[in-house]
Amino acid sequence: xxxxxxxxxxxxxxxxxxxxxxxxxxxxxxxxxxxxxxxxxxxxxxxxxxxxxxxxxxxxxxxxxxxxxxxxxxxxxxxxxxxxxxxxxxxxxxxxxxxxxxxxxxxxxxxxxxxxxxxxxxxxxxxxxxxxxxxxxxxxxxxxxxxxxxxxxxxxxxxxxxxxxxxxxxxxxxxxxxxxxxxxxxxxxxxxxxxxxxxxxxxxxxxxxxxxxxxxxxxxxxxxxxxxxxxxxxxxxxxxxxxxxxxxxxxxxxxxxxxxxxxxxxxxxxxxxxxxxxxxxxxxxxxxxxxxxxxxxxxxxxxxxxxxxxxxxxxxxxxxxxxxxxxxxxxxxxxxxxxxxxxxxxxxxxxxxxxxxxxxxxxxxxxxxxxxxxxxxxxxxxxxxxxxxxxxxxxxxxxxxxxxxxxxxxxxxxxxxxxxxxxxxxxxxxxxxxxxxxxxxxxxxxxxxxxxxxxxx
Ligand SMILES: Cc1cc2nc3c(=O)[nH]c(=O)nc-3n(C[C@H](O)[C@H](O)[C@H](O)COP(=O)(O)OP(=O)(O)OC[C@H]3O[C@@H](n4cnc5c(N)ncnc54)[C@H](O)[C@@H]3O)c2cc1C
Numbered sequence: 001x002x003x004x005x006x007x008x009x010x011x012x013x014x015x016x017x018x019x020x021x022x023x024x025x026x027x028x029x030x031x032x033x034x035x036x037x038x039x040x041x042x043x044x045x046x047x048x049x050x051x052x053x054x055x056x057x058x059x060x061x062x063x064x065x066x067x068x069x070x071x072x073x074x075x076x077x078x079x080x081x082x083x084x085x086x087x088x089x090x091x092x093x094x095x096x097x098x099x100x101x102x103x104x105x106x107x108x109x110x111x112x113x114x115x116x117x118x119x120x121x122x123x124x125x126x127x128x129x130x131x132x133x134x135x136x137x138x139x140x141x142x143x144x145x146x147x148x149x150x151x152x153x154x155x156x157x158x159x160x161x162x163x164x165x166x167x168x169x170x171x172x173x174x175x176x177x178x179x180x181x182x183x184x185x186x187x188x189x190x191x192x193x194x195x196x197x198x199x200x201x202x203x204x205x206x207x208x209x210x211x212x213x214x215x216x217x218x219x220x221x222x223x224x225x226x227x228x229x230x231x232x233x234x235x236x237x238x239x240x241x242x243x244x245x246x247x248x249x250x251x252x253x254x255x256x257x258x259x260x261x262x263x264x265x266x267x268x269x270x271x272x273x274x275x276x277x278x279x280x281x282x283x284x285x286x287x288x289x290x291x292x293x294x295x296x297x298x299x300x301x302x303x304x305x306x307x308x309x310x311x312x313x314x315x316x317x318x319x320x321x322x323x324x325x326x327x328x329x330x331x332x333x334x335x336x337x338x339x340x341x342x343x344x345x346x347x348x349x350x351x352x353x354x355x356x357x358x359x360x361x362x363x364x365x366x367x368x369x370x371x372x373x374x375x376x377x378x379x380x381x382x383x384x385x386x387x388x389x390x391x392x393x394x395x396x397x398x399x400x401x402x403x404x405x406x407x408x409x410x411x412x413x414x415x416x417x418x419x420x421x422x423x424x425x426x427x428x429x430x431x432x433x434x435x436x437x438x439x440x441x442x443x444x445x446x447x448x449x450x451x452x453x454x455x456x457x
Contacts, residue, residue, distance in 0.1 A: 014042020164359030
């Protein structure tokens, strides 16, 4: 049977797929979402246990796009959104075993021991450095523009915190397009930051530095669950898509569901699954795009959440948390002080600390069993924060393939994806391996995909 023109199957009910499906329904499309898991949200999941609230994937989001406000209003969850505690602007980096606050004012910059005088003076050269000759990693870009010390003790830990990535491998152009543009368009980071403010104002966008950080009083899954509720029976859970077939009119998708194998047809499909799953599903349609997608690397990351009595921690938890440069040779990437940032993350008198291990830097650390990982993380936290007792609570979540790495040469991957979409009308790829990995990026990419579909009619 010929499916109606305005019909779409979204494969994958993570935040990208849910937003795309929601907006398509607003455009009067006939939509279903097929999601493999028993709950919507993909990486966006919240666990509530023993008085703790644990976001096992994204812990927060930056309000980088006005789409958030629009969505939260129409989903009726705007009142449940919470902004991060003001203290959270304070972030620490570990150097020589000690936490140093990242300076937020010129005075603090001059005083900080996070960087040496030589390292600070090196920053003064930045406006006089020309453009790159070819593609660079974020490490090459930062070392050239800002010097080695800034790479080691600012950007290296930052890349671990955002991508769980390795700065030597990630493409500055693809993984940090806004930073890249500052050089490309304005000729430098300092010049670009000043001039770029105007542009963003016109687009009503917020830079990542100035955007407010938010979550929800009941955790990040408030967002994905609200989208799931509005979609209602158009969201089919426990439905793992096995194959996609191109038909004369549209597509047929076969999924393993709780009621056995089922087939669904639609005029268009959006693949909102991780790249390796998309690679598998597209083999029958275009083996060369499958090959490209299967090569996108997602390192493993384990989230280790520990709860401590507040009075056994000597370091005041007066900020967002800390990040750890590779040079410090620790076995963790960094720790978020969850109960400082948002309310109700831990019972009264207890602190909730969320630590990430693994990533591209040390994928092998995630191979340890749960008990060993808990001990590793506790030992590191105890030495950094001065903790005198064992944790009272722990919870671990292993992400075997956590975050796509936009490595050197990624622009070609993106281009091939675009060419694929052009040569296969009706198939769209919309997930975090394209257009950015943050929640804000995923929401923006979903809106862009829907706009393209609607425009094509
Ligand atoms: C540990 C961690 C911490 C993070 N922290 C932050 C943060 O603090 N802030 C931030 O902005 N971002 C953060 N991110 C990034 C951000 O959360 C993700 O990039 C984003 O949520 C990805 O959404 P998505 O919909 O593209 O993909 P996913 O969330 O991966 O969703 C894909 C969905 O497809 C489903 N699926 C797969 N195969 C099939 C199939 N065959 N059939 C049907 N369904 C299928 C999966 O079950 C999944 O639900 C973090 C990510 C991780 C992993």
